[in-house]
Amino acid sequence: MNYFPNYYSIEDIFVTQEKVECRVNTRLQRMGFLDAGSETEHLEPGRNINLPLWYIKELKVNNAYFTIAVPEIYKNVHKAVCEAETTHIELGRLHPYFYEFGRYLTPYDRNHVIGRIIFETLRQRVRHLLDISKNDTGNNKPEHRLDNIESKLHEAGVRTNTLYINWLQMSGNNIRISELVEEHQKKRKRADRSDDEGGEDSPSRKKRSTM
DSSP, X not given: OOOSOOTTOHHHHXXXXXXXXXXXXXXXTTOGGGOTTOSSSSBOTTOEEEEEXXXXXXXXXXXXXXXXXXXXHHXXXXXXXXXXXGGGOOHHHHOTTHHHHHHHHGGGOTTOOHHHHHHHHHHHHHHXXXXXXXXXXXXXOOTTXXXXXXXXXXXXXXXXXXXXXXXXXXXXXXXXXXXXXXXXXXXXXXXXXXXXHXXXXXXXXXXXXXX
């Protein structure tokens, strides 16, 4: 499981392809092509455009060109966060990468809303996630209720809980001899075998025969 951006991660590529609504703060020369509804070749202040996240994250946090708007998915969750009812939200339907997408946008959120929302959402849902991991057998995956990170945590929880139950019931014996002990036993066997093959040619037997 990887919680950090990775150049070769397909999940990270999916997240950074998302479009984010931005408001233009200053006149941008010859940038009108970014707005499909623009009638001029320049972007005027006050216009709203959608930019991919991979472009936004290359800008400075306090850049003078764009102001990032809080996406609707986080506005919809905000009320549930205030009412402590986030366990009933189907995050997978709102956005499959709810936490990763919000984590990328947090530095650009000047009102510090997104960071609080994703923190409180995970804090409220982690106990529920633990409960369903204990009760599920792995065949009943709540696909639409969980986002990508929660799904991976759920799978890891189910797998760990299954191993723990098997250990309690002694249904699987996974205890093995350590490699050092096993290697030491092999050396002793080889030494005993060489002594047996030496027979009467061994130094100890020659010494007894001369006496």
